[in-house]
Amino acid sequence: MQSESAAEPTVLIVGSGPAGLFAACELVRHGVTPRIVESRLEPHHETRGTALQPAVLELIDRGGLIEPFLDASVHIKRVHVLGPGLQQLAEMTLANIGCKYEHQCSLPQWHTEAILREHLESCGVRIEYGTQVKAIEDDPAGLRVTVEAGGREEVFTTSYVLGAGGAHSITRHSMHEHLAGDTYGGRYIVADMKHRLPYQPECGRVIVGAEGFVLVSPLPDERWLIFVNRDEADTRSELPSAAELSELLNRRAGVDLGMHDLRWASYFNMHMRAAERLSDGRRFLLGDAAHLSSPMGGEGINAAFMDAADIAWKLALVVHGSGKPALLDSYAAERGAADHHVLEVSNEIHNAVMELIAMCRDGMPTLPPADPVKGMAIVRRRSMLDVSYAGSALVGEASAAVEGPAPGERFPVRHRLSGTGHHVIVFGEAPRLDHLRARWNGLVSVVDASSEGFDASAAGVPNGGAILVRPDGFIGFRAAPADEATMAALDAHLASYLVPGSHQAV
Ligand SMILES: Cc1cc2nc3c(=O)[nH]c(=O)nc-3n(C[C@H](O)[C@H](O)[C@H](O)COP(=O)(O)OP(=O)(O)OC[C@H]3O[C@@H](n4cnc5c(N)ncnc54)[C@H](O)[C@@H]3O)c2cc1C
CATH class of the missing domain: 3.50.50.60 (FAD/NAD(P)-binding domain)
Structure with a gap:
């Protein structure tokens, strides 16, 4: 019907x-x-x-x-990359990444x-x-x-x-x-199992060897998510038994991982x-x-x-x-731009693991000494803290270039802004605030940075000014210094996509 x-x-x-x-x-x-x-x-x-x-x-x-989410999850604070014999090759830590959450859930x-x-x-x-x-x-x-x-x-x-x-x-x-x-070559298995290694649940591990990799990522209840590449010659469509999977994982890791209690497994392709x-x-x-x-x-x-x-x-x-x-x-x-960035970052990680596998075929891989600055940039990329909407029509500025987060980047303490509306955060004096309040009543809140304890340098306006923070916590506009011309530009920016006087509750 x-x-x-x-x-x-x-x-x-x-x-x-x-x-x-x-x-x-x-x-x-x-x-x-x-x-x-x-x-x-x-x-x-x-x-x-x-x-x-x-x-x-x-x-x-x-x-x-x-x-x-905090209650139901394990909090992963580090990832270790291990080579043959479980020798540690590299560590990625999420400490001091410039985010309230220094872990994955x-x-x-x-x-x-x-x-x-x-x-x-x-x-x-x-x-x-x-x-x-x-x-x-x-x-x-x-x-x-x-x-x-x-x-x-x-x-x-x-x-x-x-x-x-x-x-x-x-x-x-x-x-x-x-x-x-593209679709990456090879076939892969993902599984939810337990293992018998004395690993703390706050650390994920990628184990590489000459034949491939095993990713061992912690889950609640002492369980682990396992990724592993299949043998090239294995083209079966049915999933391996728990014993076969355990044997495959041991071969990849080069030690007995003691995998047991298989709860879920699936083949998957990587794209x-x-x-x-x-x-x-x-x-x-x-x-x-x-x-x-x-x-x-x-x-x-x-x-x-x-x-x-x-x-x-x-x-x-x-x-x-x-x-x-x-x-x-x-x-x-x-x-579109941010999602392509995600593909690039995932591809970098994918290729880095494949390169380590290739190096294992020639012996124990040796990595260059860790560079703390580069290392932090990688961790922030991996944590998706570097997403920027710069270049979007919804992002603009009327200011000289300065250090700190630029328009399009996330406001680093966005978790401290409440509600569903836009915020104009003012550092020091600024004209036109009464006009802004009246014109964008219900859509935009004007916040005095000093009363909220926001740091001007961390907001990208070390010498004072105003920033517009969008409802998603990204900086939409920077007016610095905050004078008649730059605040008028901020107002015009809002008018390019909002309807004045439409009074949505903030
Ligand atoms: C085996 C496997 C392992 C994975 N492992 C990881 C991992 O380790 N890490 C990671 O980040 N990601 C992993 N992923 C990917 C992750 O699961 C997806 O990125 C995520 O589920 C995407 O969420 P989504 O809501 O876009 O799509 P989905 O989770 O696929 O949800 C889509 C929903 O839409 C429904 N639907 C589809 N068509 C219709 C229709 N016509 N009408 C009504 N409903 C419809 C489907 O039933 C489904 O429930 C894995 C995926 C798979 C399959």
Whole structure:
């Protein structure tokens, strides 16, 4: 049976993986209730993407959800690279990375999804399981969507679709987009097991040898996520038994790892792929629907969270009539560049591991002495703290170049800003503040830096000035010094994508 229903709700989310769930959480926080459909009949119980990076923990913190993640996870503070015989080759530590969170939170993906789902349920948002989107077509009233649930077809129109359906996204297909790029050679196994090595759970390990690698990453309950490359000659389609997998891991590590209690395992391929267009103005691609990176970088699930956070505040402002279409255009520009950066970082890590394997074939690899400055830059890249939206139309400045975070970079203490609106943080005196308050009432809060204890140098205005911090905690504009001309430029910047006097609650 087919039925036509009214053009509600305004926002449809396709898929309840991490991207769809976090987008829904963020939309709700910004005052928009989406409809969210999921083709699975019920939640899955797969371990998959486990490590949440420091920059993503900040986003989760801003979303008011950090406590359950901190409680449910192990906190990974270091990663060791080990060579044959488990000899340590390198260490990456997350200490002093310039972030409130100096660790990753590691927990199974099903648990991450459960936390987000429970939050949505507590907000009255129900995920429609067993509901598959079959088609998304252009319609004069928006987008015409066909879904099938329990053998019944429903057709409705919606204003916007967030395509969070994973690698085989129907939203992406409806945009005639594909994931361009490459698939890495080889086949890989991911598993959730226990081992008998005396390892502390605050440290992940990558073990390399002449035949390949094993990645051993801690999970709660003394469990470990294991990645391993298969033997080249092994082309079986069925998964190895627990004993075969244990034997493979021991060969890769060169010692008896004592693996046991296999809970979940899967084959997977590694990709470096992205869609060329993340949006057509009404459809937006998020997470694996938009890009696939090597899990060796551990950034796939994290990029999904970042995509979700970026589109949610922009879409909410537009849905409320407070944002201009330029705001939505910026999603593809900003996340497209950031997602390509994720692919590059994951590719660097992937290639570094492959180079170490090649070196092991000639004996014990020797690495150059660690350079602390380069090392910190690598750790910050790995932690996704170096994401910058510089060059976006939503980022500007009227100031001389100075040291410190530039417009487009994250405000380093963004976790200290509350609410869902923009903030203008003023360091010292600034003109036009009453005008700003009146014109952007409800959309922008003006904050006196001295009363909040914000540091001018850390904000990129060592000699005073004003910065605009966007709802996602990124610096949108810098006015330094804060005089009539630069503050007028900040005001004009806001007017390029916000509607004055539209009074959204901050
Ligand atoms: C075996 C495996 C191991 C992995 N290991 C890691 C890792 O160690 N580290 C890491 O960072 N990442 C890892 N990943 C990747 C990580 O799981 C993904 O990056 C992450 O799940 C992306 O989230 P997403 O929400 O974009 O997509 P998904 O999690 O794929 O969610 C998409 C959802 O959309 C639903 N859906 C699809 N089509 C429709 C439709 N037409 N209608 C309704 N619903 C639909 C699907 O059922 C699914 O629930 C792994 C992935 C796999 C498969």
